[in-house]
Amino acid sequence: MDLFRKSADQTQHTTEDVVSVFTRKVANRTQWGAFAVVLPLAIVQAYANNWLMAAWLAAFCTYSLTLAVRSRQASLEQTHLLIFVTMLALAATYSTWINGIHGFLWSFPVMASVVFLLKRKLAFVSAFIFYLLISLAALVSMPLDLAWRGILSLGAMVVLTITLLVLLQRMQRNFTDLATTDTLTGVYNRKRLNVELDKILALFKRSQGDVSVMICDIDWFKPLNDKFGHLQGDRLLIQAAATIKQxxxxxxxxxxxxxxxxxxxxxxxxxSGSVVAAETLRTEFEQKVFKVKGAEASMTLSIGVAQLKQGEHWTDWLERADQRLYQAKDAGRNRVIAD
Known part of the structure; x- marks a missing residue:
């Protein structure tokens, strides 16, 4: 089918792809920035004969540089990012322990890195643990009035950062739904289809699980659309999509x-299972009474069915189903033909 084949040749980007790329870029810049900032601090600590902190910061610089180089090409696993923020958090905690307020000030950018770089649940747990550790270090090494003000300020920043992160993730999901959902019927659109088909093909190569497709076309829809008008035709499409989903x-x-x-x-x-499902759908669709403009309308479906074969690309798979659909229409419509 030319329409499906044309879509397969186009690069499809969902909102998840865009956000993933953005997150990777931010993580990469964070790692480069951490390297640039911490390296001079490691030198200062060595000059002050604070060899434990100097060694820790030097190890962090090495690890940060390694991640920065690797993350330019691909997203890093959560394990690597967890190690990265853990080293940052421990350095900030130890610095607060020995330097007081001068070390505590680093807890703010470190906390932001913890919340942003890790996935939500891991970020929440890690942020909570870091908050407890840095608070204890502050209470031990800083005057009490200064310590509790700093602890409350850091807590407020954590709440605001997490709130912002949750809102951004919700916006991401909403934008993803808008980008991959047909605005009229509420079912998925072609952009989402291409992404799903690529995933199915990759999974099929690994697991060889059965997967089939039905391509359904409403018979004689144009005369109905002309009879009732385009607005009522849209209502019919909405009801048709709901019937198929049910x-x-x-x-x-x-x-x-x-x-x-x-x-x-x-x-x-x-x-065989997909043919049974297609026949069930065809029967239910034929028996359905569609409401339109104070009247009732009846519609039928022609359906082409095909099962994915070993070594087959999804464009060929859909083309086989589409050919069966045309055969169903040529045979009189309101029927199911399987490949």
Whole structure:
């Protein structure tokens, strides 16, 4: 199918991709910045004969430089980032222990790094542990009135930073939904389809699990659209999408790929199982009474079905299903034909 093949040749970027790239860039700059800032501090500590702190900062500089070089090409695993922020946190805690307020001031950028670089749950736990450690160090090494003011200020910054992070993550999910959801029907759109198909293909190569696809087209939709008008035609499409979603399983994925054309990915389903699902959908769709403009309308579906084969690219897989769809239409419509 030319339409699917054309889409496969285009680079697709979801909101998750954009955020992931942005996060990696920020992490990379944080690592370079940490190296540039901490290296002079390590030299100062060595000059002051504070060899333990100097050695720790030198080790951190080496690790930070290594991560900075590696993260230019790919995102780092959480383990590496956890080690990075742990070394920062321990250095700030020890510096507070021996230097008082002069070391405590470093806890603010360190805390921001902990919250931002790690995933949410790990970030929350790590931030809480660091907050306890730095608070104890401050109470021991600083005057009490100065210590509790600093501890409260750091706590307020943690709350604000975490709140901002949660809001940003919610915005990310909302933007992702907007970018990958059909605005009319609420099912997934073509951009999300291409991403899902790439994931399915990669998973299929590893696990060889069954996966099938149904391509559904509403029969004679244009005459209905002309009869009731485009606004009512949109209402029919919304009801059609809802009917398809209700017919298939919650684990299956529904996409709108054309004006009145929908695609359903059936996970863990072989060809015979997908034919049963398609026939069930076709029957339910035919029996459904669609409401439009104070009247009732009936619609039917033609469905093409195909199961993914070993060594097959998803463009060929969808093309086989699309060919079966055309055969169903040529055979009189309102029927299921499987490959």
């Amino acid at each position: 017919s298939v399983r919650a684990t299956d994925s529904v996409f709108r790929v054309g004006g009145e054309e929908f695609l359903v990915i059936l996970h863990d389903t072989d060809l």
